[in-house]
Amino acid sequence: MIHPGWRDIRGYRAMYLDFAAAISSGRQPQMSLERALDDHRLVEQVCGG
Numbered sequence: 001m002i003h004p005g006w007r008d009i010r011g012y013r014a015m016y017l018d019f020a021a022a023i024s025s026g027r028q029p030q031m032s033l034e035r036a037l038d039d040h041r042l043v044e045q046v047c048g049g
Contacts, residue, residue, distance in 0.1 A: 010043075 008014055015031055022029040031039075 015029075015036070018031065019029050021027075
């Protein structure tokens with residue numbers, strides 16, 4: 001498990017930085033839409049959403 005640090009506890013900053021780098025370099029982002037949705041659903045379940 002990797003802790004993203006307190007400033008990016010939900011990982012959004014890292015995800016956006018990776019997305020921007022993927023666009024500029026022409027590669028696929030590390031996180032797919034399906035994976036992002038799975039992660040979001042998990043957070044909702046844990047937080048009672």
